Amino acid sequence: MTGTPVSSHKCQGELNLLAAKSCLSPCLIAAVLLVVTIPGPTVAAPIPQQDAGAKASGPEFDFEALRQRVESGDLSEAEAKRVIALSEEIKERAKEHLTLLQRIERALIEPWVFFGFAAQFIFALRFIIQLIASERKKRSYVPVAFWYLSLGGGVMLLVYAIHLRDPVFVLGQGLGCFIYIRNLILIYERRGKLGRAIAASEGAE
DSSP, X not given: OOXXXXXXXXXXXXXXXXXXXXXXXXXXXXHHHHHHHSOTTOOOOOOOOOOTTSOOOSSSXXXXXXXXXXXXXXXXXXXHHHHHHHHHHHHHHHHTTSOHHHHHHHHHTOHHHHHHHHHHHXXXXXXXXXXXXXXXXXXXXXXXXXXXXXXXXXXXXXXXXHHHTOHHHHHHHHHHHHHHHHHHHHHHHHHHHXXXXXXXXXXXX
């Protein structure tokens, strides 16, 4: 087989993450790998039918060897990208056959989903706090708690985005966290100046 070996495990990590998150079995991922790595116009033979608990075997469909090859990163960069693209397509098509209840059940067994929901809840809670504070003052008002909740929820969402390896999500939340921190710095700088001014005026008296 030809191709430049992967210099890092970036593509391989994406493939392993995809296999872990999707409803596909490692054997199905290995089958995709077998299809894309056959040179030339050769078409892969159909996967033989077998019992669910039976282990795939045979010289033409050594799924265990293919799975080990995927896990060890023994792929060229082009092969890894092709496997990831095809696996994404297979995953999306498989999801089309799931009912809404089955999709929810699959999501709830993933611990990262709970973390993502918690992060989103904290992030959204800031607007409720801001609304309550504004209603009490009868004017638009942004309390300090708004920025703390923004920072807490933003950091959690940033961690979640890094876990998903979503560059758009990471960039958006990373920039947001910088803005929240800067606002908190400005608030406490102003409070410090006011405190020093009050202390100076009291000392002059």
